[in-house]
Amino acid sequence: MTDAEDTAADIPLRTASDPEKEPSASGVPDEGVAAEDPVPLLEPRDGIPPVIADADALSEVVAAFAAGTGPVAVDAERASGYRYGQRAYLVQLRRAGAGSALIDPVACADLTALGEAIGDTEWVLHAASQDLPCLREIGMVPERIFDTELAGRLAGYPRVGLGAMVENVLGYVLEKGHSAVDWSTRPLPEPWLRYAALDVELLVDLRDSLEKELDRQGKLDWARQEFAAIAAAPPAPPRKDxxxxxxxxxxxxxxxxxxxxxxxxxxxxxxxxxxxxxxxxxxxxxxxxxxxxxxxxxxxxxxxxxxxxxxxxxxxxxxxxxxxxxxxxxxxxLPGPGQQVAGPPPPRAWADKDPAAAARLSAARAGVSALAERLGMPQENLITPDTVRRVCWEPPAAVTAETVAAALAGHGARQWQIDQVTPLLVSALVA
The missing domain is CATH 1.10.150.80 (HRDC domain)
Known part of the structure; x- marks a missing residue:
């Protein structure tokens, strides 16, 4: 064991429920209030795992992760800015009882067996919507997820990047210097592999702490609804033009x-x-x-x-x-102007086109902003601006709690969002 590993092993994880990390009076967790300086996390606790690049080694990983317990931390590295498309060039996983694994999806292009082996357990990802498309391409499709970035947003953390969340929730500093490198490089340099392994080292610990904080704030069910929606979302269709x-x-x-x-x-x-x-x-x-x-x-x-x-x-x-x-x-x-997007015009044109709709939108925005501040989360996570615009531009013929709730559901709002936003939208629509 290296000095860095020995140091990390001796220091307990700080969680969102520890006294020095209690939320502020507003209900939003504060940053930078830990009782001691964050600890640099320099090495994975089990060392850097070898890169899996052949069928036999992959079979061993599949068996190990199938036999593991608890949630699975999952991450993927792409080569954005270097290669065409958004394919995965490295997949990282960690699970209790299985340890960490680094898999080369170029050499092992079909990870369906691995996806199936862990498919019925919860996958912990950070910014899941970024990684799920490239994971889906190689056969890895989760049934349940926990998104630590989205959890941080709902819990009210001002900064929700992985490094910031690990530092402010758990008290460790991750080295993030290799996030934008060319992950299609072969062989991958050891410092990059160390960085990649550390990205999943504490994901499950972060998940557990955020779950406690969300539960304390009464938002855990909200988060679960959001996670379920992400996991169930179909692949995005190709962009038109x-x-x-x-x-x-x-x-x-x-x-x-x-x-x-x-x-x-x-x-x-x-x-x-x-x-x-x-x-x-x-x-x-x-x-x-x-x-x-x-x-x-x-x-x-x-x-x-x-x-x-x-x-x-x-x-x-x-x-x-x-x-x-x-x-x-x-x-x-010749191409014409861009196709008119279905739905309302840009808000700046509302005052001229429909002053009443503009007034409704102004009232709705003010209500959403105030509610989001009270709940300690970004407005766009409380309800998407597009949904607010659509309901305000074409409100139900008879504005009631039931009809507004149905309109929100029709635009894809989750039940917790409907419960929170419906009363203020009803007020805005009938004002």
């Missing part, structure tokens, strides 16, 4: 310019997918917008625009080909 989300798109006004954005975006996406690199490393959004605004006549003119100055001649001609295709389109083939 994803090129419209190009950064700086608000500068593009003319349809011909929009066509240039579309052609360059689609060309870039094909190249990025073929080369398996992040689209931003192929061509930046800013360069796409510059080309769309300038509508260059040839590759020489294109090369003088910001973002294209260091591009080779062959690449310039490729990008100019996309611009030329957009320039050659008939007017009928």
């Amino acid at each position: 994803p090129w419209r989300r190009t950064s700086g798109m608000h500068k593009v006004r003319r349809r011909r310019q929009m066509a240039v954005v579309r052609e360059l975006w689609q060309t870039r996406d094909r190249i990025a997918q073929r080369r398996d690199i992040s689209p931003g490393k192929v061509l930046g959004d800013a360069a796409i917008i510059e080309a769309a605004l300038a509508l260059p006549a040839d590759a020489t003119a294109l090369g003088q625009l910001p973002g294209f100055g260091r591009v080779g001649r062959r690449q310039l001609e490729n990008w100019q080909g996309a611009v030329d295709r957009a320039r050659a389109l008939s007017d009928s083939a």
Whole structure:
């Protein structure tokens, strides 16, 4: 055992229910009030586990985790900003009786057996909605989860990143310097593996402390409803016209310019997918917008625009080909303004379009803000702003607690949210 492991083993975990971590008078947990300085957590208690990269080793992990007890801490590392897509390049797990495991999902592409072995137990994740899509791709789909980030939001912690939560709830400092590295690198350096193992080292301890705090605040059932909704949510459908989300798109006004954005975006996406690199490393959004605004006549003119100055001649001609295709389109083939999203217009237009609706929204927002402050949680976790807008724009024909509750349910609100928000929305809608 190293000195760091020995030190960590001798120091008890501080929890949200310890005297020095009691919530403030407002009911929201305070930060930075621990009786002693946080302890750096430098090494996993069992050392850095070997990376599982073959079928035999994976079978042993599956058996060990199936035989373990209690919740399973789960995390995944992606290579955002380096590779195309959001696939997982490392999966970390920890469970009592099984220890920690680091799995290479490139070498072991199908983790269905592991997912099934732990599928009926609770998975503890931090910011679950970020990791569940890439875990689903490799066969890991939980039935029940506990999201420590969301739990922290509901409990009222001001900072809910994993490092902040571990420090303020448990009293340990996690080293977070490798969060944005290229996890597709092989072999993975030992410092990165140490960081990855530490990410699941205390997740279950954090879960247990947050559960106690949520229970103390009377919010545990609320959290369970939120967790169930996340676990049951279907995969997100592909975005319609994803090129419209190009950064700086608000500068593009003319349809011909929009066509240039579309052609360059689609060309870039094909190249990025073929080369398996992040689209931003192929061509930046800013360069796409510059080309769309300038509508260059040839590759020489294109090369003088910001973002294209260091591009080779062959690449310039490729990008100019996309611009030329957009320039050659008939007017009928040009993209129009963005599709009108179903639902209410932007709130800034409400005063002109429907002053009564604007008044309803103002009253509802004030009520939600006040209630969220009393409950000690962000407004968006109490009820989504989009839901409030939709109910205020098109309220039920007869405004009653029952009809407003039904409207909220129709927009996906959970029962605890309906119970909390319905009275204030009824007041706002009939004012």
